Amino acid sequence: MIGTPLLPLILAGLMLVALIGYVVLAGADFGGGVWDLLASGPRRDAQRALIAEAIAPVWEANHVWLVVVVVILFSSFPRVYSEIATMLHVPLSLMLAGIVLRGSAFVFRAYGGDQRASRLRWGRLFAISSVVTPVLLGVSVGAIASGELASPAAIASGGGGAPRGGSFAALFIFPWLRLFPLGVGLLALATFAMLAAVYLTLETDDAVLREDFRRRALMAGAAHAVVAALVLIIARSEAPAMWLRFWSRPASLAVLAAGVLAGAGVLGALVTRRWVWARFAAAAEAALIVFGWALAQYPEMLPGRLTIAAAAAPDATLRLILGVLAAGTVVLLPSLLYLFRVFKGERQQGARPDVAH
Amino acid sequence: MPDLLAARSQMAMSLAFHIIFAVVGIGMPVLMVVAEARWLHTGEGVYLDLAKRWATGSAILFAVGAVSGTVLSFELGLLWPGFMAFAGPLVGMPFSLEGFAFFTEAIFLGVYLHGWDRVRPRAHMAAGVLVAVSGAMSAVFVVIANAWMNTPRGFTLVDGHPTRIDPIAAMMTPAALPQTLHMVLAAYAATGFAVAGVHAFLILRGRDNVFHRRALGIALLVAAPAAILQPFSGDLSARYVAQWQPVKLAAMEGQFRSQRGAPLRVGGWPDRDARTTRHAIEIPHGLSLLAFHDPNAEVRGLDAFPEDQWPPLRPVHVAFQVMVAIGSFLALVSLAAVWLTLRRRDIASRRWMLAAIALGGPMGFLAVEAGWTVTEVGRQPWIIYGVTRTADAVTPMPGLVVPFLGFTLLYLLLSVIVVWLLARQFGQSPESSDAAPPAVSLATEMP
Numbered sequence: 001m002i003g004t005p006l007l008p009l010i011l012a013g014l015m016l017v018a019l020i021g022y023v024v025l026a027g028a029d030f031g032g033g034v035w036d037l038l039a040s041g042p043r044r045d046a047q048r049a050l051i052a053e054a055i056a057p058v059w060e061a062n063h064v065w066l067v068v069v070v071v072i073l074f075s076s077f078p079r080v081y082s083e084i085a086t087m088l089h090v091p092l093s094l095m096l097a098g099i100v101l102r103g104s105a106f107v108f109r110a111y112g113g114d115q116r117a118s119r120l121r122w123g124r125l126f127a128i129s130s131v132v133t134p135v136l137l138g139v140s141v142g143a144i145a146s147g148e149l150a151s152p153a154a155i156a157s158g159g160g161g162a163p164r165g166g167s168f169a170a171l172f173i174f175p176w177l178r179l180f181p182l183g184v185g186l187l188a189l190a191t192f193a194m195l196a197a198v199y200l201t202l203e204t205d206d207a208v209l210r211e212d213f214r215r216r217a218l219m220a221g222a223a224h225a226v227v228a229a230l231v232l233i234i235a236r237s238e239a240p241a242m243w244l245r246f247w248s249r250p251a252s253l254a255v256l257a258a259g260v261l262a263g264a265g266v267l268g269a270l271v272t273r274r275w276v277w278a279r280f281a282a283a284a285e286a287a288l289i290v291f292g293w294a295l296a297q298y299p300e301m302l303p304g305r306l307t308i309a310a311a312a313a314p315d316a317t318l319r320l321i322l323g324v325l326a327a328g329t330v331v332l333l334p335s336l337l338y339l340f341r342v343f344k345g346e347r348q349q350g351a352r353p354d355v356a357h
Numbered sequence: 358m359p360d361l362l363a364a365r366s367q368m369a370m371s372l373a374f375h376i377i378f379a380v381v382g383i384g385m386p387v388l389m390v391v392a393e394a395r396w397l398h399t400g401e402g403v404y405l406d407l408a409k410r411w412a413t414g415s416a417i418l419f420a421v422g423a424v425s426g427t428v429l430s431f432e433l434g435l436l437w438p439g440f441m442a443f444a445g446p447l448v449g450m451p452f453s454l455e456g457f458a459f460f461t462e463a464i465f466l467g468v469y470l471h472g473w474d475r476v477r478p479r480a481h482m483a484a485g486v487l488v489a490v491s492g493a494m495s496a497v498f499v500v501i502a503n504a505w506m507n508t509p510r511g512f513t514l515v516d517g518h519p520t521r522i523d524p525i526a527a528m529m530t531p532a533a534l535p536q537t538l539h540m541v542l543a544a545y546a547a548t549g550f551a552v553a554g555v556h557a558f559l560i561l562r563g564r565d566n567v568f569h570r571r572a573l574g575i576a577l578l579v580a581a582p583a584a585i586l587q588p589f590s591g592d593l594s595a596r597y598v599a600q601w602q603p604v605k606l607a608a609m610e611g612q613f614r615s616q617r618g619a620p621l622r623v624g625g626w627p628d629r630d631a632r633t634t635r636h637a638i639e640i641p642h643g644l645s646l647l648a649f650h651d652p653n654a655e656v657r658g659l660d661a662f663p664e665d666q667w668p669p670l671r672p673v674h675v676a677f678q679v680m681v682a683i684g685s686f687l688a689l690v691s692l693a694a695v696w697l698t699l700r701r702r703d704i705a706s707r708r709w710m711l712a713a714i715a716l717g718g719p720m721g722f723l724a725v726e727a728g729w730t731v732t733e734v735g736r737q738p739w740i741i742y743g744v745t746r747t748a749d750a751v752t753p754m755p756g757l758v759v760p761f762l763g764f765t766l767l768y769l770l771l772s773v774i775v776v777w778l779l780a781r782q783f784g785q786s787p788e789s790s791d792a793a794p795p796a797v798s799l800a801t802e803m804p
Contacts, residue, residue, distance in 0.1 A: 057471035060423050060463040064456065070430050071456045074441050075449020082442040085434030089754045092435060096428045097767060103424040104771055107417050111778055152438070155753040172754060313446035314522040320450050328457035335464045342468055342475050 007319065008076070008312035012301065014325055015072040016294050020287045022065035024195065027188075027286060029059040031196025033102065033130020034189070035216060036123060046209055048123060051196075054203040056110065057343045061336070063103070075321050077311040080301050084140075087149045091140050091176050098133030102126055134192045135185035142184030143176035145293060146239040147303035150175065180238035183231040190227045191286050194220035198266065198282040201275045202344075214270055217278070221266050228259075228289070241303060246296040255295055259288040361748055363757035364436040367764055369733070371429055373726055374768045378422030380725055382462070383496050383541065384548025384579065385415040386489035389469075391575050393482055395802065403567050406787040407575070409473075411552075415488075416470050417778055421771060423463065428764070436757070439750035440740050443519060447511055447527040448502040455498035461491040496544060497537045504532035507732070508601045509741050531601055535594040536732070542583045542590050543728065546687055547721030549580020554718015555783055557711040567792045570705055574802040577704070577714070580721075581691035581799060587684050592647065599648035602742060603657045605735040608668045609677040610644055611637065612658045619644040619656035624678055627670040632660070634674070668737045676730035683724035687717050694799060703796035 032051040039047040074081040085092065109122035143149060150171055197217035201210050235243045246252045265281035299307045312318060358366075389411035396404035430452075434441045468476065468484040476484070505511075511527030512519035553576035556569040598606045606612070611627040611634030612619055621643025625634040642652040649656075659667055690713045697704050704710055740747040751757075795801065 057467040060420065061460065061467055063423060063427070064460040064463050067427055067430055067459065068453075068456050071449065071453045074434060074445040075453060076446075078442045078445030081434050081445060082438035085431065085441070086438045086752050086754060089435050089752065089760075092431055093760050093763070096431055097763065099427055100424045100767060100771070103420050104774070107420040108774060108778065111413055111417050111782070113781065152753060168755060313449070316522050317446035317449055317524050320524050321453055324450060324453045324457070328453070328460075332457060332460055332464075335461055339464045339467055342472055 004315055005309065007315055007322070008308050011072060011076040011312070011318050011321060012308045014322075015069055015076070016290065018065050018068040018072065020290050022062070022069060023188075023191070023286050023290055024283045026059070026062040026065060027134070027192040028195040028199050029055050029062055030102070030130045030134045031192035031194070031220075032200070033127045034193040035196055035200070035213070037127035037131060038216075041212070043209060043212060046206070047212060050200060050204050050209060052106075052110065054200060055106070058339065059103075059106070061339060063099075072321065072325075076313050076318055077301060077308075078313055080306055080311045083149070083152055083302060083305065084144065086152045086155075087172070088140050088143060088176060090172050091136050091143070095133055095136035095140065098129045098136060102129040102133055105129065131189065134188045135182075138185035138188030139176050139181040141188070141293070142181030143178075145184070145242055145297060145303060146175075146178070146180050147241055147305075148175040148178070149302065149305070151305060178238065180231070180234055183227070183234055183238075187224070187227045187231050187289070190220060190224040191289060194224045194266070195282050195286055198270070198278045201270075202279055210275075214273070217270050217282075218267065221263065221270065221282075224285075225263055228263075239303075242296045245298075246292075249295070252292060252295045255288055255292040259285060259292060262288055358758040358761070360755060360757045361751050363761045364751045365747065367757070367761040368432060368436055370761070370765050370768065371425065371432055372729065372733070374772070375422065375425040375429055376725055376729060377722055378418050378425060379496065379499075380544040380547050380722070381418045381551075382415070382422045383489075383492045383544035385411055385418065385552075386466075386485060386492055387545065387579050388548070388552060388575055389415060390482065390485040390489055391578065391802065392571075393485055395571075395575070397478060397482065401571075401792075403571050403787070403792070406568065407572055410782060410787075412470055413782055414779060415466065417775060417782075419462075419466055421775060423459075425768070426459070435760075436752055437740065437750045438752050440745060443745060443750075444505070444741065446522050447509075447519065447524055448505050450524045451498040451501040451505075451528055455495050455502070458491045458494035458498060462488055462495060465491070493541055493544075496541055500537045500540045501528055501530070501533045503732070504536045505530045506740065507536070507736055507742050508532040509744050514744065532597055535590070535597045538590045539587070539594050539728070542587045543721070543725050545583035546580050546587055547725050549576045549578075549583065550687060550714070550717045550721040551719070552576035553580055554715050557705075557714035558718065560705055561708065561711045561715060565705070565794055567794050568787060570794050570797050571802070573705060573714070574797045574799070577691075577694050577797075578799050578802045580687075581694050584684075584687040584691040585695070588688055591681070591684060595648055596650070599656070602735070604659065604662045604666060605668060605673070605731075606648060607657065607659045607662075608670050608673040608735055609731060610656075611670065611674045612644065612656055613660060615655065615658040615661045617645065617655045618642045618653045619648075619658075621647060625674070627674050629667075629670055666738065668735045673731055673735045676727040676734070680724045680727040680731060683720045683727070687721060687724070690714060690717050698798040698800050701798070703798065705794075705797040 032055050036048050036051050039045075039051075070081075073084075105122045105126035109119055109126060112118050112122055154166060155171060194217060197213050197220050200213040201217060204210055204213075235246070262281050262285035266278055266285055269275070269278035269281055297303055299309065301308045301311050389408045392404050392408040392411060395401070396408060465484040465487040469481065469488055472481055472484065505527050508530045509527070510530045511523040511525070513521045553573050556573040556576065560569050560573065595606070598609070608627075610619075611622050611625050613627075613632045613634065618641070620639035620641050622634055622637035622639055625637025627634045644656055645654040646652045648654070659670075690710075693710060693713070694704055697707070697710065736742055738746050738748065740750045
């Protein structure tokens with residue numbers, strides 16, 4: 001039987017895996033919306049059609065990773081879930097509205113008939129919500145990481161005794177409407193856009209269309225690198241505890257090095273048109289960013305307030321959730337592989353690196 | 358608007374919206390799989406058209422259901438952080454099982470919708486079956502979590518905190534079986550009648566063709582058995598409520614006084630001040646008989662409980678009456694369909710039958726909404742029955758009327774668009790519908 005100190009850590013690790021799954025897979029679906037918004041030139045319609053075709057069979061399955069994250073969080077770390085949900089009510093509600101609008105607009109466009117005007121309208125809504133939602137997700141993560149969230153107890157105290165005053169804005173707006181969370185929001189957006197553009201190079205046999213997305217992937221990759229560097233720099237003054245912990249640990253330096261390497265790998269693979277390599281490097285890059293954040297927070301789950309061990313539910317729950325996750329994976333993994341083999345498998349031969357214009 | 362009322366309204370509105378899509382997500386895959394099985398068996402193009410139309414309907418409704426369900430998984434914390442901090446470790450297990458069932462459903466729906474030309478016919482059909490099975494499983498798991506709120510088990514309360522947590526015992530809660538059974542049957546009956554109602558209406562309006570007739574037959578085949586079994590499952594539910602939530606039963610029935618041989622009330626308007634339910638038709642000994650299977654059993658009335666533990670009486674009583682009335686009507690229509698099938702008569706050639714089915718179309722969903730009103734409002738003032746009051750679990754964030762209005766507006770907008778899209782999908786018959794209209798019975802559409 002697994003001992004007490006290890007169990008919360010395993011559950012936290014699995015939650016991180018699910019979050020990485022969400023970022024690497026669903027992130028690209030949001031990024032697709034970004035490129036729908038920015039579709040331009042003579043192949044504008046072809047770009048949009050390719051994005052829609054790539055997303056349609058998988059976006060709902062990809063979306064469920066977020067539900068898995070939330071379920072592990074509220075069953076295994078209930079205090080963290082309830083504190084986050086209380087203090088980040090505003091950005092999370094806005095993010096949910098974005099999720100609803102994005103998904104609905106996407107199916108409405110697909111099944112709403114062929115009139116160009118209505119397709120464009122739904123497409124615009126799909127694209128805009130695809131841009132806004134990742135920013136809000138990143139903002140929420142950034143606010144958690146910065147350690148600026150007040151305790152829900154501060155609300156009960158009516159503001160007088162609260163450290164930063166108890167006004168609505170001080171408690172529910174300013175902790176996330178700051179430079180660092182906004183920077184993380186932008187980083188999420190740039191990362192998702194890069195993932196989407198890189199993945200899309202493998203979704204078409206049309207060499208010209210592929211070059212469109214190669215150019216976009218290079219731009220997004222560069223933007224992503226700049227934003228990532230800026231976030232790392234502003235973390236020094238805006239999230240000092242995390243900054244210190246990050247630089248004092250060899251492990252996080254190794255993750256940083258790997259991230260820089262993966263980023264360079266994305267650019268290198270794109271320049272030499274090695275599409276499959278680019279896909280794996282981009283996914284690794286996104287995964288390393290999430291992993292690096294988790295490492296910088298460790299052992300805290302809610303920085304400044306709760307550690308993983310302190311926030312964990314009783315062992316009886318953790319063991320059962322672990323069992324459910326193991327059993328679920330046995331069903332899920334082959335199903336997911338099947339899904340991706342059916343819809344993402346066959347074009348790899350057509351995507352040789354020698355196809356240029 | 359006070360914050361507690363705003364939070365309750367937002368939760369009620371979100372659930373009322375989501376449940377429609379959840380119900381269709383359980384029922385619709387069964388319809389499309391039956392149609393596809395019929396197509397594989399007979400080779401008639403009309404079945405393929407039906408399977409594809411229903412798959413498209415499922416695609417629209419599943420997408421909206423998936424995103425509104427995600428909203429709910431966050432709203433539990435956004436609105437009721439106190440509840441989730443308490444309940445998370447106890448109901449986390451059914452929720453994580455539900456997560457995996459939902460995952461499987463999303464994966465194979467993707468294969469089903471977009472894989473017509475990519476996988477072999479049998480694999481395609483199997484994907485449809487998996488969508489149907491995992492849809493029903495998600496319903497079961499999520500309703501188990503709700504059942505726990507009605508009959509909380511699996512912990513010992515020490516100073517207001519749960520200790521000695523036992524998530525398995527929490528899952529085995531007494532309300533789990535009756536509630537899940539009632540919900541799954543309701544989903545098949547409501548979806549089946551909604552689809553049958555649309556096609557019966559179109560046939561009545563003179564659009565009689567093989568497409569509408571086949572659709573009507575398959576929809577009734579799914580709806581009728583569920584609607585006929587539902588009263589029995591309702592009886593099981595009523596007896597569980599009588600045993601475990603007596604104050605909820607008293608509110609459902611408008612039973613103010615504790616008494617032996619309590620009457621069953623049909624209709625009526627509870628009057629809290631006068632401590633009586635007016636204008637009800639009373640069937641002597643009916644309630645004792647139904648709730649305890651003993652005509653002289655004692656039924657505890659509202660007077661057996663402090664008034665601050667009563668649920669809102671009128672909504673619960675009226676919603677219960679509406680649910681029972683609709684359930685009885687749908688069961689009768691279903692029995693008529695079985696009767697006509699046994700006598701080898703054509704269901705679609707009887708206008709009264711078509712009219713009754715068309716009338717039943719929207720009623721199944723109405724009954725689902727009414728039933729959840731009974732369950733949820735009937736549990737008030739508790740969020741965890743007998744343990745935590747709803748007022749103590751609400752988020753301390755002020756200004757909750759804003760998200761309530763925001764999400765209400767968003768969902769209203771989505772409802773209008775979804776109805777419009779579905780009307781487009783099912784209004785027109787495909788070309789394959791030109792063949793001679795066949796007779797409709799439950800037997801012809803057996804896969």
